[in-house]
Amino acid sequence: xxxxxxxxxxxxxxxxxxxxxxxxxxxxxxxxxGVLPGLxxxxxxxxxxxxxxxxxxxxxxxxxxxxxxxxxxGGSTTAILVNLPGESSSVVTAxxxxxxxxxxxxxxxxxxxxxxxxxxxxxxxxxxxxxAPPLAxxxxxxxxxxYFSLMVLGLxxxxxxxxxxxxxxxxxxxxxxxxxxxxxxxxxxTARYTFDLPQLSDGIGFVIVAMGMFGMAEIIANLENxxxxxxxxxxxxxxxxxxxxxxxxVAPVLRGTALGSLLGIxxxxxAMLASFAAYSMEKKVSRHPEExxxxxxxxxxxxxxxxxxxxxxxxxxxxxxxIPSNPVMALMIGAMIIQGIQPxxxxxxxxxxxxxxxxxxxxxxxxxxLVLNLPLIGLWVxxxxxxxxxxxxxxxxxxxxxxxxxxxxxxxxxxxxGFGVLGYVFRKLDCEPAPMLLGFILGPxxxxxxxxxxxxxxxxxxxxxxRPISAVMLVMALALLVTVLAPAVRRKxxxxxxx
Amino acid sequence: MKNLxxxxxxxxxxxxxxxxxxxxxxxxxxxxxxxxxxxxxxTTARLIAPKLTEAVGxxxxxxxxxxxxxxxxxxxxxxAKPDGYSLLVASIGVYAINPVLYKGLKxxxxxxxxxxxxxxxxxxxxxxxxxxPVNTVAELIAHLKKNPEKVTFASSGTGSSDHLTAALFxxxxxxxxxxVPYKGGGPAITDLxxxxxxxxxxxxxxxxxxxxxxxxKLLAVTSDKRIPAFPETPTMAEAGVPxxxxxxxxxxxxxxxxxxxxxxxxxxxxxxxxxxxxxKGRFEEAGFEVVGTGSAKFSQFLDAxxxxxxxxxxxxxxxxxx
Numbered sequence: 071x072x073x074x075x076x077x078x079x080x081x082x083x084x085x086x087x088x089x090x091x092x093x094x095x096x097x098x099x100x101x102x103x104g105v106l107p108g109l110x111x112x113x114x115x116x117x118x119x120x121x122x123x124x125x126x127x128x129x130x131x132x133x134x135x136x137x138x139x140x141x142x143x144g145g146s147t148t149a150i151l152v153n154l155p156g157e158s159s160s161v162v163t164a165x166x167x168x169x170x171x172x173x174x175x176x177x178x179x180x181x182x183x184x185x186x187x188x189x190x191x192x193x194x195x196x197x198x199x200x201x202a203p204p205l206a207x208x209x210x211x212x213x214x215x216x217y218f219s220l221m222v223l224g225l226x227x228x229x230x231x232x233x234x235x236x237x238x239x240x241x242x243x244x245x246x247x248x249x250x251x252x253x254x255x256x257x258x259x260t261a262r263y264t265f266d267l268p269q270l271s272d273g274i275g276f277v278i279v280a281m282g283m284f285g286m287a288e289i290i291a292n293l294e295n296x297x298x299x300x301x302x303x304x305x306x307x308x309x310x311x312x313x314x315x316x317x318x319x320v321a322p323v324l325r326g327t328a329l330g331s332l333l334g335i336x337x338x339x340x341a342m343l344a345s346f347a348a349y350s351m352e353k354k355v356s357r358h359p360e361e362x363x364x365x366x367x368x369x370x371x372x373x374x375x376x377x378x379x380x381x382x383x384x385x386x387x388x389x390x391x392x393i394p395s396n397p398v399m400a401l402m403i404g405a406m407i408i409q410g411i412q413p414x415x416x417x418x419x420x421x422x423x424x425x426x427x428x429x430x431x432x433x434x435x436x437x438x439x440l441v442l443n444l445p446l447i448g449l450w451v452x453x454x455x456x457x458x459x460x461x462x463x464x465x466x467x468x469x470x471x472x473x474x475x476x477x478x479x480x481x482x483x484x485x486x487x488g489f490g491v492l493g494y495v496f497r498k499l500d501c502e503p504a505p506m507l508l509g510f511i512l513g514p515x516x517x518x519x520x521x522x523x524x525x526x527x528x529x530x531x532x533x534x535x536x537r538p539i540s541a542v543m544l545v546m547a548l549a550l551l552v553t554v555l556a557p558a559v560r561r562k563x564x565x566x567x568x569x
Numbered sequence: 570m571k572n573l574x575x576x577x578x579x580x581x582x583x584x585x586x587x588x589x590x591x592x593x594x595x596x597x598x599x600x601x602x603x604x605x606x607x608x609x610x611x612t613t614a615r616l617i618a619p620k621l622t623e624a625v626g627x628x629x630x631x632x633x634x635x636x637x638x639x640x641x642x643x644x645x646x647x648x649a650k651p652d653g654y655s656l657l658v659a660s661i662g663v664y665a666i667n668p669v670l671y672k673g674l675k676x677x678x679x680x681x682x683x684x685x686x687x688x689x690x691x692x693x694x695x696x697x698x699x700x701x702p703v704n705t706v707a708e709l710i711a712h713l714k715k716n717p718e719k720v721t722f723a724s725s726g727t728g729s730s731d732h733l734t735a736a737l738f739x740x741x742x743x744x745x746x747x748x749v750p751y752k753g754g755g756p757a758i759t760d761l762x763x764x765x766x767x768x769x770x771x772x773x774x775x776x777x778x779x780x781x782x783x784x785x786k787l788l789a790v791t792s793d794k795r796i797p798a799f800p801e802t803p804t805m806a807e808a809g810v811p812x813x814x815x816x817x818x819x820x821x822x823x824x825x826x827x828x829x830x831x832x833x834x835x836x837x838x839x840x841x842x843x844x845x846x847x848x849k850g851r852f853e854e855a856g857f858e859v860v861g862t863g864s865a866k867f868s869q870f871l872d873a874x875x876x877x878x879x880x881x882x883x884x885x886x887x888x889x890x891x
Contacts, residue, residue, distance in 0.1 A: 116633065210764075213760060214760070254889075256727070258727060259750075268644070268675070272635070272636050387759075392778050393759045394755045397605070403607070403755075404612065408851070414779050415778065416781055479634075518752070
C-alpha cells in the first residue's frame with residue numbers, strides 16, 4: 071500500500087536524530103511561549119525564520135510546526151491558571167478551566183487539556199495522512215457565500231456561550247461586531263472609526279482585546295478583594311484526573327476532535343471557530359448545562375481537543391494546496407519559499423520526504439508534548455500558589471512585552487490597558503467578555519464574505535440559499551436559534567401569566 | 570603657554586566632533602520592514618541583511634513595523650535621523666502607489682527618502698481559474714467585451730499593485746471587469762483555485778506551483794521578455810496588449826539627507842550584497858529577479874512609476890475615501 075510506504079518514509083525522516091531534536095526544540099519553545107501570556111507563535115516563528123535558512127527544509131518546517139502546536143498546549147496553561155487566553159482558541163478554555171483552577175482543581179484541568187489535546191492531535195494526524203488531498207478539495211468548495219453562512223452559524227452558536235442574561239450576551243456580541251469594524255474596509259478602502267490614527271487603520275488585534283478584557287480585568291478585580299489579593303488558590307487538590315473525571319471527558323473529547331478536525335480544514339479561520347463550536351455543542355448536549363462556566367470539566371476537554379485537532383488539520387490546505395489558513399501558516403509558506411520550495415500541490419509529489427516527515431513529526435511532537443507537560447503540571451500549579459503581589463506584576467509585564475512584540479508598537483500597550491479598564495467595568499455590570507470576543511472575531515469575517523458574495527452574485531441574495539452547503543448551514547443556524555430562544559420565550563410567557 | 574586655551578578648545582572641539590568623524594558605522598543598523606514577517610519585503614530584507622552586515626562590519630537588525638499598507642513604517646523612516654543607521658526595505662506599494670492613492674500620507678517618497686537601490690523585482694502573471702472558457706489573452710478580451718463588468722478580477726486589496734495592474738489592463742484594452750478585493754494575495758488565490766473568482770494578476774513566484782499543477786491557467790506574463798520557467802507563455806506585449814509591463818519590486822531607502830560618504834558606503838554595500846552569487850541564487854529560488862542598479866537609476870525609475878500609477882488611478886477613478 072502506498073500509504074504505508076509513505077508513512078515509512080515519514081517515520082524515517084521524522085525519527086532521524088537531528089529532526090527529532092528540532093521537533094523537541096520546537097515543541098519546547100512552543101510550550102514556553104504559549105505559557106508566557108501574549109507571546110504567540112506568530113512572533114516567535116517570525117523571529118526564527120532567518121535561522122531556518124541554514125537548516126534543511128524538513129528540519130525547518132518540523133521545528134516551526136512544533137512551535138505552532140506546542141503553543142496551543144502552552145496557551146491553555148495560562149488560560150486555565152490565570153485567565154489569560156493568549157490565543158483565540160483558548161478563550162473558551164479559560165471559561166471553565168479558570169473556574170476549575172479557582173476551586174483548586176488546576177491540575178485536573180491541565181491534565182484534561184493535555185490528554186484531550188494529545189488524543190485529538192493523534193486522530194487529526196492520522197486523518198491528515200489518510201485523507202489530506204480529498205479534504206483539501208472540500209475546503210475549496212467554500213466560497214464567500216459558504217463562509218458567510220458558516221459565520222452566521224458560529225454567531226448564533228455563540229449566544230449559547232452566554233451564562234447569564236441573553237440580553238447582555240446579545241448586546242456584547244453587537245459591541246464586538248462594532249469593534250471588529252474598526253480599520254480599513256476591505257471593499258472600498260475606506261477607513262472606519264480610526265479617528266485618523268494610522269495605528270488603527272488595520273483594526274485592533276485580537277490578542278490586545280483578549281488580554282485586556284480577560285487578563286487585565288481579572289487582575290484589577292482580584293486586587294479589589296482581600297482574599298484573592300493574597301493568594302489566588304488556598305489548596306490544590308488532585309493533580310491528575312480521577313477515574314470518574316476520565317469517564318466524563320471521553321465523549322466530549324471525541325466530539326471535540328471530530329468538530330475540530332472538520333473546521334480546521336477551512337482556510338478562513340476554521341480552526342478558530344472549532345473551540346467555540348465544541349464548547350457550544352457540549353453545553354447543548356449536556357444534561358447539566360448550568361455547570362458550564364462554573365468549572366465543568368467537559369468545558370475544558372472538548373474545546374481543547376477541538377483546537378488541537380483544528381491546529382493539525384489546518385496544515386492540510388497549507389501542505390496540499392499551498393494555501394495559508396492562518397498567519398502561522400502564512401509564515402510557514404514564507405519559510406518554504408526562503409528554502410526554495412514552491413508551495414502548492416506539487417510539494418506532495420516533489421518533496422515526499424518533507425511532506426510525510428512533517429506529518430509524522432506532528433504525531434511525534436504531540437507525544438513529546440504529553441511527556442513534557444504531564445510532569446510539568448505540578449510545577450505550573452505551584453505557580454498560582456505564589457503570593458499574588460509577586461505574581462500579578464509579572465503577568466502584567468509579560469502581557470505588555472507580548473502585545474508590544476506583535477507590531478513593535480507602544481500604542482498597542484495603551485490600547486490593551488484601555489480594554490483592561492473596559493473589561494473591569496463589564497465585570498461590574500455582569501457582562502461576560504466571551505460573546506463580545508466572538509463577535510469581534512466573526513463580525514469582520516462575516517461582513518467581508520457577505521459583501522464579497524453579494525459582489526460576485528451582482529447583488530442577488532439568493533446565492534446563500536441556492537448553494538447547498540450554504541443553505542444547510544443557514545437552516546442549522548435557524549434551528550439552533552429556535553431552540554435557544556424557545557425556552558426563553560416560554561419562560562417570559564409563564565412569568566406573564568403568573569402576574 | 571599662550572596657546573593653551575586655544576589647544577584646549579581645539580581638543581574639546583575635536584572630542585565633541587569625534588562621534589561624527591568616527592568611522593561609520595560604529596553601531597548596529599536597523600532595517601525597517603513596514604510589513605509583517607514572511608512577506609516579500611521581509612524576505613528581501615532577510616536575504617540581504619547577512620551580506621550587508623559583512624560589508625559594513627556592523628550587525629543589521631530587521632524590525633517589522635506593519636500597518637496601513639506599509640505607511641506606518643515608511644513614515645517612521647521619513648522622520649528618522651539621516652545618519653545611515655535607519656533603512657527602509659519596502660515594496661512598490663509604499664514607494665509608488667500609496668503616494669498617488671492616499672491624501673493624508675505622512676511621508677513623501679521623493680522628499681523624505683534618500684533612494685539607495687531597487688533590490689529585486691518579480692513580474693505578475695495573468696492567471697485564470699481553469700473553468701473559465703478562455704485560453705489566451707485575446708480570448709479573455711473577447712470574453713470581457715461580451716460580458717461587460719461581469720467577469721470577477723480577484724485582487725489582494727483595494728489599491729494593491731495587482732488591483733492597479735488589472736485597472737491598467739482594462740484601460741489598455743478598453744474592457745471592464747468586476748474588481749473583488751481580498752485581504753492579501755493568499756485568500757484571493759484560494760478563491761481563484763476554487764473557482765469562486767475568475768481572473769487575477771498575481772506575483773508569478775506565488776502562483777508558479779498552482780500553474781504547474783493545473784490549478785490555475787496562465788494566460789500571459791507582465792515581464793519585458795518571456796520567463797525561462799514558462800517559455801510557451803507570451804508576454805503581454807506579445808499577446809497584443811502593450812503598456813502592461815508591470816513588476817512588483819522591492820527597494821531600499823533611508824531618511825533624506827545622508828552624508829555623502831555614508832550614502833556611498835551603503836549603496837555599494839547593498840549593490841554588492843545583491844550581486845553576491847549566493848544571495849542572487851536565493852532570490853531566484855524564491856522567484857525574484859535581482860536588480861541592484863543603485864541610487865540614480867532608482868530615482869529615475871521611481872519618477873516613471875509614480876507618473877504611470879497616478880494616471881492609472883485617475884483614469885480608473887480609484888479613490889479610497891480617506
